Amino acid sequence: MKKLFLLSFATLAMVFTACDTKTENANNETTTDNTETTEEVKGTTYEGEKFTLVYPESFKETYKSEEMVNASSEDGAIKLDATFNDMGPTLDQLKVYAENYSGMMKSQGATVEEPNIDGNNLTIKSVKDGEVNMHFVVMKEDKIGVSGSLKYPEDKAGECEPMIKNIMSSIKFK
DSSP states (O other): OHHHHHHHHHHHHHHHHHOOOOOOOOEEEEEOOOSSOOOEEEEEEEEOSSEEEEEETTOEEEEEOSSEEEEEOTTSSSEEEEEEOSSSOBGGGHHHHHHHHHHHHHHTTOEEOOOEEETTEEEEEEEETTEEEEEEEEEETTEEEEEEEEEEEGGGHHHHHHHHHHHHHHOEEO
């Protein structure tokens, strides 16, 4: 059942990632709540019904709804998707979720690093055919709040790995 849920979620995420509906953006400056340091990050704020998120101002929104946003770099090499999800596992089940997601990615031929669970946050890095998929989950209370991914070519890792931390720390629940 869990694998079916993850497979359907991954399929849905891929469908919406492929969408190319243009929407207007509002550029805002936001202070992130990074655990290491607090720094001011310029970005574009997605304002959904259940959460807000700040992504790099150089990105263009490719799809948005009340509970989901997709955006990508101007050249399309870096792609972000984030979705509110209140039907996921509890905080106690996050390790099992990570194992199932990692198994799904491995079964698709990806090399998967050990999942990183830090409090209410989860990141799982996988690589397949030169593309990195940095899957993330930010929990709200005892349920998943936002899950998504940042996909980018391996040679852009230096630019993208700090970006994922800023995006995750910018998520605010309503």
